[in-house]
Amino acid sequence: MEHQMLDYYAKDLIKKAGIKIRHSFSSELAIESKSDANDLVTNIDKEIEQYFIHHIRKDYPGHLILGEEGFGDNISALDGYVWMLDPIDGTMNFIHQQRNFAISLGIYKDGVGVLGYIYDVIHNELYSAQKGHGAYLNDEPIPVLESTTISEAIIGLSPNWIIPNRRIDNEGLIKLVQDVRGIRSYGSAALELAYVATGRIDAYISLRLSPWDIAGGVVIAQEVGAVATNLNGQPLKFLEQDTFLVARKSIHETLLSNYISLK
Ligand code: 2AM
Numbered sequence: 001m002e003h004q005m006l007d008y009y010a011k012d013l014i015k016k017a018g019i020k021i022r023h024s025f026s027s028e029l030a031i032e033s034k035s036d037a038n039d040l041v042t043n044i045d046k047e048i049e050q051y052f053i054h055h056i057r058k059d060y061p062g063h064l065i066l067g068e069e070g071f072g073d074n075i076s077a078l079d080g081y082v083w084m085l086d087p088i089d090g091t092m093n094f095i096h097q098q099r100n101f102a103i104s105l106g107i108y109k110d111g112v113g114v115l116g117y118i119y120d121v122i123h124n125e126l127y128s129a130q131k132g133h134g135a136y137l138n139d140e141p142i143p144v145l146e147s148t149t150i151s152e153a154i155i156g157l158s159p160n161w162i163i164p165n166r167r168i169d170n171e172g173l174i175k176l177v178q179d180v181r182g183i184r185s186y187g188s189a190a191l192e193l194a195y196v197a198t199g200r201i202d203a204y205i206s207l208r209l210s211p212w213d214i215a216g217g218v219v220i221a222q223e224v225g226a227v228a229t230n231l232n233g234q235p236l237k238f239l240e241q242d243t244f245l246v247a248r249k250s251i252h253e254t255l256l257s258n259y260i261s262l263k
């Protein structure tokens with residue numbers, strides 16, 4: 001396997017970062033707001049990102065790093081190896097709940113996701129995939145997803161997108177709420193991707209995500225046959241914020257055509 005050594009290295013770094021996050025629960029967090037009062041960041045988000053960057057720069061000096069908290073590189077193209085890192089995805093959950101958050105990491109080579117990781121630190125559950133070699137939850141292979149229908153589906157969707165907003169025709173989403181078996185909102189895009197990959201939910205929809213939120217999860221979800229695009233049905237670019245849909249193959253097209261209409 002072409003990326004076996006890189007896979008060992010990344011898993012080791014992620015596990016050590018997880019230990020640091022667990023230890024952080026015994027000290028007080030420094031919490032700040034970013035774009036608005038509910039867009040939070042802590043000293044731990046920053047320290048974990050810096051921990052990854054320190055090691056990657058030392059051990060893989062030719063690789064670039066795109067990290068949410070801005071300590072990495074300014075990236076305008078995806079040539080070579082790019083690590084897309086969200087040190088804590090689900091920071092609000094991390095602060096309020098001390099659970100329902102994850103480390104999210106995707107390693108891309110010339111724009112193609114070759115390695116993906118989502119680490120649910122609290123449950124010690126590491127979701128991982130090497131492109132072309134299947135997805136794993138810890139050491140267990142994750143089975144390829146079977147088909148489902150809209151009426152039997154559980155969909156990951158934030159209530160924020162269902163109230164009237166400037167981005168999407170919310171009547172389509174209201175109809176979706178009426179037609180599906182259930183709606184869930186976990187507050188961590190990475191975990192929702194992990195849950196799609198493991199069949200706990202059947203799709204996840206978001207109106208605004210960044211490359212680091214989805215880079216790892218998309219590699220994992222695609223290995224089990226899920227389909228990931230933006231809400232126009234276009235391929236993901238991993239260079240800027242975009243809309244996002246990941247779903248079992250059998251309902252991806254129907255979700256786009258019958259329920260999702262961008263303004
Ligand atoms: P975060 O916790 O790393 O910020 C919450 O539903 C999901 O959306 C989380 O994955 C969260 O990632 C992400 N998110 C929260 N605020 C965001 C923002 N202002 N822009 C883009 N993504 C955001």
Ligand code: CA
Pocket residue numbers: 039040041068091
């Ligand atoms: Ca954030």
Ligand code: CA
Pocket residue numbers: 068086088089090189212213
């Ligand atoms: Ca995030």
Ligand code: CA
Pocket residue numbers: 045068086087088089090091
């Ligand atoms: Ca984050």
